[in-house]
Every structure is written in C-alpha cells, then in structure tokens.
Amino acid sequence: MNRKFSHIITLLAVVILVSGCKLYTAYNDVMHSHLEASSTAHLGEPRLEIQNNIPVLHLYGTPEEMGSQYGKILKKQLVSVIYMVEKVFPKRMVKKYMAFAEKAEPSMPYEYRTFIKAMAESSGTDYKKLLAINLVPKTSCSVLAVWDKATPDGSLMMGRNADYNLKKINKALGIIIVKHPKTGYATVASSFIGLVGSLTGINEKGVCFGNMLVKNSRKDSTQIDGLPIHLWMQIGSEKSASAREMINFLTLQKQMIPINVMCADTSEAIIAELGLNRFSVREGSKGVLASSNYFYSSEMYSKPEIDNRFACLMLNARDHYGEFSLNYLQDAMYDARVPNKNLQCVLFEPSKMLMHVSMNKVPASKGPFFTVDIKKLLKE
Template sequence: NQPALTYDTMRTNLFPASRCSADALISVLQFALFPFRATGGYSSGQIMRTIRRQWILVLALACGLSVSCRLVQHVGKNTPTGILVGCLNQIYDVVEPVKGAPAKTFQARFRIVETVGVSTNLLGREVEIAVRPPDHLYLTATVSGKDFKLGRDGQQLWIYALEKKFYLIGESGVARFAELPDSKDSTQLGPLRLPWSRKILAYVPRLVSVERQPDARVGRNDCCVLLATPRPAAVKAHRLPDCRLQLWVRRSDRLPTRISYTDDRGVRVTVEAEQLELRNDAPETRWTFSPVDGDRTQTVAISHLTQFLSVRWSLLNAKIPSLGPATGQRRVVASEGEGRLENIDGTTVLFVKGSPEEMGRQHGALLAKKVREDARRILYGVGIGSSLANGTWFFGEMNDAERRLLPHMDGRYLREMDAMAVAAGISKEEMRMANVFPELFHCTGFAIYGDATVGGTLYHGRVLDYFRGMGLEQNAVVMIFQPDVGNAWVNISYAGFVGSVTAMNAKGVAIGEMGGHGEGQWDGKPMAQLVREVMEKANTIDDAVEIMRRGPRTCEYYYVISDGKTRRAVAIRATPTEFETAWAGEKHPLLPETIKDAVFVS
C-alpha cells in the first residue's frame, strides 16, 4: 500500500507562493551548476534529467535544501544509511528548525571541481548561498556567463542583474498591471520550506544502497565517505538512473562538503563546498538589496517574481516526446459547442467554428490548462527573464506596445482573446500581452516548385526559430479555424495564440513570417494578426501581397507567401514605411544567388 515514488510525485504541489524562496534557490542553482552541453551525443536536457530524477534529492542538500526525517534510531546512527539520514536531518533542521530551537544561518560557496563527459566550461563555476529561517535567503550565481544575485528579506523578494546594474524588487501591494491600478498584488510569502516532505526519507533504505568507504580529508575537514547506488528493484520499479553518488560528510557536523555524480555513460561531475558553516548570526545587509550609484531599480508585484521562479523551475524537467509513425489513428478528445479537440497520430488538433466569441470560448475551454501554461511561460518565464537579460521591465515594454497597437487591431480578434481568457481562467490583460509576444522573434522560410522539385510540386517550408526550452513545444497545436466571416484556415501554433506566423487557408494560400529589426515601431497592426487577416481574406497570392502592402505594418518583417493553385511564390520585406517584393527567381540585394522557381528567406 505504499505510494509509488517517482520524480514526478516528488514534485507534486511543490510551489505554492509560500515556498517560492526554496524554488528560487533550487532553480537558480540548477541553472548555474548544470547547464550541460555534453559531449558524446548527450543533450543538456538529457544530462539534467538523468542527474535530477533521483539524485536531485541529495544534490539539493549540498545547496542547503533537502529533506529529512528522524529515522536514525531505526537504521543506526553510525551505519552508512544512518550517516546519510543524519546528514539530511542536519540540513532539514537548518532550513526548518524544530519549534523552540534557535535559528541559525547556513552559508557556503559551492564550486564545480571536476567534469568528465560534459562541457569543460562548467569547471570552476561557483554558487554562493545563505539561508536563515524563517524568511531570509541570499544567492549569487553565474547564468549563461552573466552574474545574478537573488535575495529574500521577509516579505520582499529581489533579483539583481550585475551586468545591467538592474534590480527587480518584488513587494506585496503593487499593481500587477500598470493600466489597472486596482490590481493590487496580495501575495504573502510563508516561511522558508523544503520542497519535499520529510516522509520521503522513509524510503531511502529501500531505494538506495549506501556503502561506507575509507574516510578522507577535504581541506581541513575530516569526512566520512559514502557511496550511494540505487537498488536494482528501485531502478526497475521507479525508473531511477543507473548512476552512483559519492558524498564526503564532515564528521564535525555531518554537513556534506563534497558530492560527486557518476553514471554508466562516462559522465562525472564533482561539486565541493567552500566556507561551509553554520552561524548564530549573519550580516543583515546580506538579505537586503543595496543599490549603489548607477543602479536602476524597478518595484514590481511580488507574484511576478514568484511566478518567474516557479516557471523556470518547471521548465528544467520539461519533456517533449517524439511523434511516432503516421498510422492514421484519430480520436476525439473533447468537444465544446461546435468546436472539438482531436488527437491525430499523437498531434493535438483543435477545431473551432463560429463567431469570435464562440471560437475563443471553444479554444479556452478545450485547451484551458495549456492556455494557462503558455501564458505563464511567455509572460513570467520568458518575459521577466528578458527583463534581467536586457535591463528593462518587460511588462512596461508590453504595455507600451499594446497601447500603440490597440488602435490598429481588429476588434474581432480582441473579442476572441477576451472570450478565451474567460474560458481558460486567466485575466484578459495576460491573454492580450501573451498574444503580443510573437512580435519579438524571427524565423526561416522557403518555397520551391517547378524546375526546383521533382514533378514540379510546390513545397512551402517554415522553421519556427524561437529559442527552445521555454515550454511552447509541449503545447504545440494544429488549429483549424472556421470563422463565420472569411476563409477557413489552418494555423501551426501553440495553445492560447489567436494570431499566426505559419498558416495555410482553404484557397491554397500559405504564409510564413521571419522577423527582422525595428523593434519598438509598434504603430500598426500586430504582425501575427496581419498574417491572420491574409488567411481569412486572401483568395490568391496577389490578394495576400496587397493586404500586406496596405498594412499598416509594424517593425521589420520578412514573409514567404505561396499559392498552391497557381504555383507561385514571393518573398516580402516590410517595415512601417517600406515594402519590397522578390518573386521566385528575382534578384534582390539582400538575397544570395537566385535559384529558379525558389524563394529562400532566413
């Protein structure tokens, strides 16, 4: 009757707002310590998932976050398993001290001292942390070559991008959306807590074999050395990785001072703690943000930062199963009004039909969870991440863009977005902002036909060059729109998006967009909605070109448009004030050598 213990069940309900600081620590530490670009064919995601799936439990304890339970009396205090449990118990008492016990400050600097089978760029990477319960946290780390600091001081949470000299300061009582002053954030942070229940350690003896190895000295510390290996039955039953974890546990206080991970694929990573200590006090300035001359600060709703940290954590374990062979298998998953959701050969296909309100409601109801996930990932995962990378507040930029785009937007699309927001259970403001997001990225496209293909068949190709890992891949959807006004059309997209960057309509007109420059030139129709207008109104390639020419347009974008009826294709370069075309085979200064019956844009 014991519950199945898998990595997924361990992560269940980990991140309510009250636990956001623990999320912050784990999330940033994992990005800082393990952004693997492995050799020998291992991807970053494969290495991360392999290490995290079971051993994240012990890796986290080295960072000051782990779980524990008082089981030493059952396994023997000085047995190998007892030493491991005692080590975990010590960390647990630091983060969540027993009632009446004085709080202590845990602080350390962790450094990667050995890397085998992964990028040598990891060698020497460091993370510094300090934790003092119930509500103080400090962390410094390097992510993608840039230095960041994170801190919690009671009910305040802050992140500092050193390169941009930019602070984001999260506080309760701040409006979530600038255009809605009454949207005050009421989030209250609870005490620091570990993301796993101490009950999990009751399973450690059954899941893991722990061996005592010869004692060793690490720096000035005398250590017990343990080797932990998943038991064969646990590997089979719980899909644990075939790996080994070696721990050097200090005799003086049973804190881990070195951890080494090894797997059967030749990967070995060793992390060593420096200046690891427990103190009765700590400088108060460590927890508070302290801007100096030249620093810029932005006070934001604290829930924006907690959602950012939660989203980034969730993406670390994101998986994208490969599509299987096409067998023609098709089933209806759900229906809503005249809309329905199908699964065709493993691909999610959404059919919506009717007025803007009806299509929005169908979309939001049938894909509610995916719509909410994509909005959170776009706005809080990617958006706030870009704030730290660029040194500007993402929500402020989006507010400005939306204000300037709004006069040019089709009211039908706004009504569809608002209806979808209500059905999916998110705010209209979040839905509209998330639909402005594609204005910021660029891609690749081509169309070939005639002498360029066998049999003269027209092929229109499109590569969505959005950066991977932000979570849209998991919620990819093929959408069939049947509006009450205009052409039916298919949208290659993701849940929650009413515009398009890749589409084909029932008249055989297809389009793909590629971004250029000119960001900030927002006084026109949103690019993604202009593409949709082409789909719903253009019956020929000439109609499509004229709609694009008429605009009004924003920024700089490139397009490839094709017409399956006439086997013609054209490339377009468009800015708010310029409009150029290059039909297949035509020369253009921005294009390489021309190819007959072909259009390429990248």
C-alpha cells in the same frame, strides 16, 4: 537575447524541472503527453484531437465564439503558459511587455480583441497578459519555395522553419489550429498555444504563408499603431484566394515591426519585404525563391548583409534543380535551421493540399514529419 542570458535561462529551466516545483507542474500541463483529446465532441464541433502526438484544435464560428472555445478547451494550458512566462522572464521585461500591449491595444482589430477577451474569460486568465503574448512575438525563421522547372512535374513546394529562443518552454507549446470562421476562408496553422493569429499556415484555397523577422531594415523600430504579422496573416488568409492577392493585402497594412512574408499557391511564390514606411515585392527566378531574416531589395535595407542561411537554401535549390523533391526540401530546411532553436518545420504541397509538420522537438527539420490532409481536416 544574448548568449549568456540564454544559458542562464536554460540552466534555470533545467534546475526547476528537476526540482519538482510549481513551474515543473506548469510545464507538464502544456506538454502534449498531458493534453487530452476532447472526449465528447464530434466532427464539426469545437474539440482537441491528438494526431501523431501533435495537438489539433478545431474552432468554429465568430471570433468571440472561437475565443471562448479556445479558452474552455485549453484552460489548464493557458493558465500554465502565463505562469511560466511570469516566472521565467524577468519582472521588468514582463512589465515592459504589459505596458506595450496596453498602448498597442486600441489599434488591434475589434474581432481579435473580442477573441482574446472571450479566451481570457472562458479560461479564467488575465486578458492583458494574453494580449501581451499576442502583441510582442518575434521569430527568426527561413523559407524556400521551388516550382516550375525546378521540380520534376512543375508542382510548387514551400518549406518554412520556425526558430525561437527559450526552447525549454517553447518546446511544449506547438499546436495546429484549425479555424472554421463564420465568414471567410477556413485556415490551418502551425502555431503556439496562446497565439490567435497564424505564423505558418494554409487556407482552404491552397494559399500557404510564413513570416521572418528582419534584422537590417532601413528603419528598425516599433510602430505602436501597427499589428504583429501573425494577425495580418490570419486576416489575409481568410480573405485571399491566391498568393498574389494575399501579398497585395499585406503590403497595404501597417506593420508593427519590419518583417518578411512569403505567400505561395499552386502556381507561384512571392515575398513581401514589409518595412515601417515602405515595402518591396520579390518574385522567384526560374522557379526558386528564398528568404530568411534580411531584406534584399536595396531600397529596403540599411546595409547589405551576408546571410549564410539564405545562401544555404539557394545552394540546395541549385544543386537539385529540376529534380527537387519533398526529401530535398526537408534537407534544405535542415541545412538552413538555426542550431538549438529549430522548433517547427512545415512543408507545403498546395496542389495536393498537403502540409507536412514536425514540431516540439529540436531540430524539428530533422523530422519525422506528420502529413496533414488539409481537405480532409477542413471537412471535419
């Protein structure tokens, strides 16, 4: 999106929010101060909790059951999200995304089509519009992992920035999704209302992950029969007991667009550079690994790029090598943020099964962070 159009959209959002029209009401419907915790649900049941002003949605069972629970609990918010998208994006863009989603639908795994259909039915929203929201997301993000001799006790930490456009809308959409599937590993994801996959998350085995859009791929296009990475990462995280296992799974899949993914566990972090017809795996050096929006393996990129955010992460790791703490990790993610777009920041400590989350504020990496005890959350 160019700078001029971004400014127009931001100005439009401000004017609308002040005017008190229907779009203002829709915006309020998804703001977390207006979200209400499930009043009658108990532990072990589908429900929405509000923890430190962050919504936490628990889903259980089969994909169809989880989709139905999602739509029923967040009905008002899903209706409002679709309304906002239709009003803020140009009509031609909405039609383009709808047409793309219709062509891409046959390649979508049955369980996720079932999930979205159930979510649409229970919320009274348009299935095709929810499908479009799930098939066209693109993000500009960054990750850093440090472990071994880079940290005082050798334990691994991973940080991930989620940087998005249109903050006036996206700022209202952040949510933690806890999935307790009937089969497969349970997962906790820092996500956005309406998405059925995971952009940033961790599973019950301590495998954490996050993705980054790529801008210098050798072949930069879209494969209609591929899948967006948030779906592949959700599928992979429910199947994988280690970072390497999840990376191996991802490298075998057909991607919709070129993408970077970092997966980490208690012992190592690995990056998969995933092109449309090839892939490369990057591993850390001396307990440090970082990535942002470019491929670095020579066989993967069309031309090398100067990436200031990647350099920033590596310099932070160098300057605090051997003493890297959670505070240093937060500082590194803050330094590597995309200005005015840093909507979510998540710091993982897989050995402790802790996830530290900051969302729905800009810049999120500035904090404060809400600490999530993954083991405790998954027992609920």
